[in-house]
Amino acid sequence: MKILFMGTPDFARDCLKEIYESGEEIIGVVTTEDKPRGRGMVLTPTPVKQYAIEVGLEVYQPQTLKNEDFLDTLNQLKPDLIIVVAYGKLLPPYVLDFPRYGCINAHASILPKYRGAAPIQRAIMDGERETGVSIMKMDVGLDTGDVILVERVDILENDNLENVYDKLTIAGCKGLLKAIQLFKDNKATYTKQGDNFTYAEKITKTDCLIDFNKDAQEVHNQIRGLSPMPLTFTKTPDGKLLKVSRSHIADKDVNGEVGQVTYLDKSIYVKCKNGTIALDEVIPEGKGKMSADAFINGRKIKVGDILG
Numbered sequence: 001m002k003i004l005f006m007g008t009p010d011f012a013r014d015c016l017k018e019i020y021e022s023g024e025e026i027i028g029v030v031t032t033e034d035k036p037r038g039r040g041m042v043l044t045p046t047p048v049k050q051y052a053i054e055v056g057l058e059v060y061q062p063q064t065l066k067n068e069d070f071l072d073t074l075n076q077l078k079p080d081l082i083i084v085v086a087y088g089k090l091l092p093p094y095v096l097d098f099p100r101y102g103c104i105n106a107h108a109s110i111l112p113k114y115r116g117a118a119p120i121q122r123a124i125m126d127g128e129r130e131t132g133v134s135i136m137k138m139d140v141g142l143d144t145g146d147v148i149l150v151e152r153v154d155i156l157e158n159d160n161l162e163n164v165y166d167k168l169t170i171a172g173c174k175g176l177l178k179a180i181q182l183f184k185d186n187k188a189t190y191t192k193q194g195d196n197f198t199y200a201e202k203i204t205k206t207d208c209l210i211d212f213n214k215d216a217q218e219v220h221n222q223i224r225g226l227s228p229m230p231l232t233f234t235k236t237p238d239g240k241l242l243k244v245s246r247s248h249i250a251d252k253d254v255n256g257e258v259g260q261v262t263y264l265d266k267s268i269y270v271k272c273k274n275g276t277i278a279l280d281e282v283i284p285e286g287k288g289k290m291s292a293d294a295f296i297n298g299r300k301i302k303v304g305d306i307l308g
Contacts, residue, residue, distance in 0.1 A: 001184060004079035004099070005048075006030040011169055012085035013047040015106060018173035019083070020055060024180060027077050028058045032088050065092055074098050081183060083176060084138060096138055101183045103138040106172040110134060110150055112197035115143035120164055122200035124225030125207075127217065129155055131164065133172040135179045137190060146190035148182065151175040158248060160224035203230065210234045212259040212308055216249050216275030223247045223277075231283065234259075234307045236300070242307070245289060246281035259308040261301060266293040270307055 003026050005016050012031075020026055029052040037044040045053070052059045062070050071094060082103040084091065096103050109119035111134040123131045132152035136145040151171035155164055182188040203226065210219060210232050223232045223244050231243045254262035256271040263269045267278040283289050284300065295301060 001025060001101075001180065002027045002078060002080045003180070004028050004030065004074075004077055004082045005085075006082060006087040006091075007048045007085040008032045008046045008088045009086050010047045011108070011165070011172065012087070013051045014169045015083075015085045015173050015176055016048055017051055019176060019180070020057070022177055026057055027079060028060055028073075030060045030062070030087070033061050033063065065089060065095055068092075068094050070095065071098075081180070085172070085176075090142075091138065093140060096140065101188075104148065104176075104179055105136055105138045105143075105145065106176055107134045107136060107143050108132075108168050108172065109200065110152065111136060111143060111147055112193040112195075114200040115197055116200040117202040119200040120168065121161060121203055121225045124155060124159070124161060124164060125221050127221045131155055131168070133168055133175050135175045144193060146192055148179050148188055148190060149175055151178075158224065160227040160246070162228050208232050210244065210308065212270060212272050212277075214273055216272040216277045219272055219277045220247050220249050236284075236307065237305050241285040243283035244279050244281070245283060246279075248278050248280060250276040250278045252276065257306065259306045261303055261305045261307065263303055264296050264301070266291075266296075268292045268296065268301060 003024055005026055007016060008031050029048060031046045031048040034043045034045045036042060049059050060073060079099045081101040082099050084103055084105045091103060109123060110132045114122055130152055132150050134150050135148045137148060139145045151174055153167040153171050208226055208230055210222065212219065226232050227245045231245055233241055233243045236242050250269050253276045256262040258271055258273055260271045261268055262271050262276060267280050269276050269278050279292050281289060282292055282295050284295060
């Protein structure tokens with residue numbers, strides 16, 4: 001089976017690596033254009049391109065797929081299957097319809113829940129206990145195609161975005177390899193998603209602001225869902241930014257105002273609408289990541305302070 005792979009970020013690179021090392025025939029890799037990155041704004045290839053070059057795969061970086069601009073390349077390559085993992089551009093009908101087995105996508109949620117840009121973050125922030133990777137046959141909609149299979153993973157109480165991302169990377173690679181084999185064996189089946197869907201909107205700065213008027217569980221879910229990037233934040237009484245990278249729900253709930261530091265004991269305990277959240281790891285404005293204990297010992301915070 002001739003496979004054309006389309007993807008851009010780390011998640012896609014890891015899936016490409018797994019498929020390539022399994023011995024499948026990858027006839028080419030399509031990724032987005034190189035972009036300037038870092039302080040020096042150096043033109044940098046995508047993670048998918050970097051890996052493809054390392055192993056000697058042909059790389060294509062079309063500026064657009066509109067107006068059948070990519071059709072000549074497809075006619076030359078003649079892929080049986082196109083695998084799309086976080087490519088970053090919508091595929092027009094002529095691309096979707098070209099391969100014998102169509103285009104399949106690995107989406108990091110249990111569809112039809114969490115279609116869209118931030119499915120992992122939103123699932124954690126919503127307190128979900130389970131998520132997964134859906135392998136689906138793509139159509140012209142956004143994450144609306146028929147589902148071929150789902151690989152499920154648990155979300156534990158203190159799992160953050162990084163932990164869940166790692167689990168989903170493994171699940172996504174496993175699911176794609178299973179789907180390829182189903183096509184080879186002519187055993188692929190398709191399940192329609194139905195209308196009971198939710199949408200995972202892109203994370204904005206507003207999503208990162210901690211609101212202690214919420215329950216402690218909601219605040220904890222927000223913190224871990226956005227860690228290690230882009231991170232939640234609050235403000236100290238002097239108006240300085242305080243990012244939070246790790247937390248837990250406190251066993252002890254001391255009375256106080258919402259947002260008030262109620263006690264200090266290696267963590268910063270802050271009163272929420274219901275319950276208390278313990279801030280375990282922080283990034284003060286202009287500083288690097290540090291334990292809450294180190295922040296406390298530096299006398300940067302005291303009991304009675306109001307955060308937010």
